[in-house]
Amino acid sequence: MRMIREFEDAVHDEFSAGSIPGFVHLYAGEEASGVGCACTSNDRDVIPARTAATATASPRAATSRE
Numbered sequence: 317m318r319m320i321r322e323f324e325d326a327v328h329d330e331f332s333a334g335s336i337p338g339f340v341h342l343y344a345g346e347e348a349s350g351v352g353c354a355c356t357s358n359d360r361d362v363i364p365a366r367t368a369a370t371a372t373a374s375p376r377a378a379t380s381r382e
Contacts, residue, residue: 317347 324344331340343350 317351320347320350 321344324342327336327340328342328344330336
């Protein structure tokens with residue numbers, strides 16, 4: 317959840333600085349939903365894309381560079 321929050325904070329900072337055009341839908345405060353979904357799913361489960369799909373996919377497939 318910390319990795320998701322740090323990513324969301326970085327996106328917010330970049331958007332606020334004008335580096336990201338358009339609109340961003342942030343997931344801050346909802347990290348537990350993505351982590352809970354990922355923790356209870358298996359390789360056969362499909363998680364449909366949604367507005368904040370990055371936060372749902374992160375705990376399931378992504379790894380931290382740390």
